[in-house]
Amino acid sequence: MSNTLLISLAVLGILGGILAVILYFVAQKFKVEENPLIDEAEACLPGANCGGCGFAGCRALAEACVKQAAEKGNIDGLACPGTDMGKVAAVLGLTAAAFEPKIAVVRCNGSCQNSPSKVHYEGADICAFANTLYAGKGGCSKGCLGLGDCVKKCNFDALHIDEETGLPVVDPDKCVGCGVCAKTCPRGIIEVRPRGKKDRRVYVCCSNTDKGALVVKNCSVGCIGCQKCLKECPFEAIEMRGNLAYIDPAKCKACGKCAKVCPRGSIHAVNFPAPKPEAPALQGAEPVAKPQPKPEAQPVEAKTNVESENTVIA
Amino acid sequence: MNKYTISGSPHVHSPENTRKIMYRVLLALLPALLVAIYYFGWDAIKLTIVSVGTCILVEWLIQKFLIKGPLTINDGSAALTGLLLAFNVPANLPIWMAIVGSIVAIGIGKMAFGGLGKNPFNPALVGRVFMLVSFPTAMTTWPPVHPLFGGKVVPDAVVGATPLGILKEQGVQKLEELHQMQFLDMVLGNRGGAFGEICAIALLLGAIYLIARKVIDIATPLSILLTVFVFTGICYLIDPTQYIAPWYHLVYGGLILGAFFMATDMVTSPMTTKGKILFGFGIGVITVVIRLWGAYPEGVSFAILIMNAFTPLINKAFKPQVFGVVKPSKK
């Protein structure tokens, strides 16, 4: 009995050994010669294959970097939005432009509270489809539809729909700014913007270019195109697109002045420190803004800007 | 002001829904159930209740605790699986085996694939075949019929066997000897077998109702029956001593139950008419092969399961003709 066992083990073991040796030699003979730098470059990249770089995956970007480095001596124009390309450059013995970390920003605050629903939607759960069917639950034709196409497409699990507000929330720890969500959104609400120095950024949280009178019909925090922010900005960073204010991230120095003067509370200044209390009557985290925006807007804004532990100046 | 509903067109719907379809099939099986109760009495009732109840319970448990999705036990499909499973077993099967079979049918045959509409194999047949292979003796020991209200009983020597069983083991002669060849008896169900499959008339009544109500398409069952008839007919013509007449093959065993109620399960059968005909043909051929030359006396369950595996391929091969598209002619 044990004889059989020993013989079986021996036969199988030897067979396994012979096959392993054969496989090793075959693997060596048919090995595809690849530049080992590609592996090293790929190791610096996230590996999510999100396509934000414009290539079909992290390995394709690594290959392109190695190729361009060999041909031109630089890796200009090739960038993974979520990685400091300096690391890849170092692997290749080069230098790269400074890394500007980016993050996706949802430019709509038309939550269920700010833009109460006027109709009941019963179609397929796809934003791209709902966009063709109606303007949106709250009536704003440029607002977020809340069905989560962006959430489904995110490769980094950085988006989820907040149940209370109905809006997508970006997780700043996971988002790399690859831009897939921005391309997916049928209304172009999501924008990839630089994270800014000290992770501070200011943006207009509205995408509606209609006249102010139409905007207020449907949403209490939409931009009405009054241009107060434009006049206030000391760096001429704000331009009007239709009746919508837009802050150019290249010019914006994140001073936060525009956010203070916006009468609708449409401009969000993220990760700014809380204002020093001017009077003892002030409660904890409640910001003082002049003029006072609608009280219902406050808790919502605090919630939607989860990325800041400090409050938002609205 | 009312909140209006925004939805894509169409804004009206036909009165059909899944639940109505399932309940119609259950209704169609009612005559056969009544006949079964008549012939096998309390045993049949017991097994039906246990089988249906276990199926529903297992589906509820899995939906609630494993999948955590919306409850689907109301749509009647679990009950239908339970009833069909019960119809496929001998009336004297121990209860615990029926419970095991139900758990396998729903748990593995249906829910493991994702629930209704996602299973490739007919769940009732998965359960039945599992039981056949796991409990071969219990599944092939048939009680004699004992009609509730007296009535004619087939002579005593028939205890414990189906006509096909006798045919497989002892040949055509024995079948005639044991008076298993009285056609009327066979049709009415006065024979051994699983309690759901014995009465051809009751099953056919239900089948006609389903076809009239457009719940099932006649293509599959017709194709199966014709194929079996033709093939067994050819064999019978070649050698009447070895093979029995084709009309007996139609009523013996679970062919009518299988053809009208199992092979027509929409989830596991092809979508187009041509596909259904091919599907039925395949089932017929495999059934005949197993019956005449295979080890098992009855082959319908295996045949249907094998052809279920081919359904996706058949669906891919037989697509409907698109309006305005002319198939390029082969030069």
Add this chain to the structure above:
Amino acid sequence: MNPIKTFKKGGVHPEENKLSAELPIQDFPMPKQIIVPLGQCLGAPAECIVNKGDRVLTGQLIGTAKGFVSANVHSPATGTVAKVDVVMDHTGYYKPAVFIDREEQDEWVEGVIETDDLLTDIKLDSKQIIDKVKECGIVGMGGATFPTHVKMMVPEGKKAEYVIINAAECEPYLTCDYRLLLEKTQEFLMGVKIVMKGVGTEKGIIGIETNKMKAIELLEKTINEHKELYAGITVQPLKTKYPQGGEKQIIKAITGREVPSGKLPIETGCVVVNVASTYAIYEAVQKNKPLIERIVTVTGKSVKKPGNFRVRFGVPADLLIEAAGGLPEDITDVINGGPMMGKSVSVTNFPTMKGTSGILLMTLREAQDRRQTNCIRCGRCAGACPMGLQPFLLHKVAKQNDFDETEKNHIMDCIECGSCEYTCPANIPLLDYIRYGKAKTGAIIKARNQK
């Protein structure tokens, strides 16, 4: 009566509910201000040529067609332009429109022949007819609003053999075309003649469903009484089945020819025109009257006084609903058009336009219980599809964003009739996903062709 024809592939039979069939057309008075949208047809919206403060006459051109597939827009009333602004239309989006403050009396623009007599002498030739149709802004009034003059321009190398008038009106509830056939029979038949002359054919066939027997009999009687005047026009009864009114289906039923996939009906030698458009063509060619009004059916099971109204464009729909007895309590769905292909609207004060064939008010129970369950692979959707497609497959691959597969399975041939979703026992929103797939696949094909 000719033997009844039909199309063989697919089709469903929803409840007809022609509640307003026997109600004669009522003229509807206009409110003080009308809002005339500039985009009333498929393709580009018209370009506004009036300014605030201008006085416009009834029938005056206020918006010119922009591009090849576009149509002119005319003022439906006499008055002063209050503003050129945006209005929320039935799509829920704000669209450009001209707001006109009305004067009580109609002052028609120069050239319009104001008479109710039947004008039987067609003075224009084929090319002039098509130009007049273009000038008067006539579009397909069955709902698709495709500019009719584009349809009538037969391309080089093709010949129009038949003019088919789409009098099927297969959508449940809608009766506007039916009433027009009964009340303006001769004008309509003259319109058919004009279209026939316009495209250059001697044969005109009126395809009409058998649930409109009165209209069939009246048409046949009228044609028989004036054999020379209406020579070449025949009435073809069609089996009442949805979507008999689909362009491709009506051509197949009447002529037996199939429009090739991806091509236009002219490939089969047929030009298909709607009843209301035909009547509008008569008014345009014989009286120089541009398209400024149409018949709208206001209906629904709980509507107190359903009716067929002759409405000038720009009248807000809520006035029509008021005239029909007001908005019933239990309404959950307000639909612009019929129940099978109409569009749900968010507000009831959208302006009536060229494509507003009906306003349908429905309750939740009727507008279907949308509790979705799993697909049971029953194949009913494929059986119902009049184009021979497989909706169960198309919806699945569209959901998975596999647009290679959708193209391979001919998703672009879908006519969006809704028969598949109508029959689905699992209440799956098949057409929603197919529409999504069509939009994405179409965009990919367009981008590919542009390269």
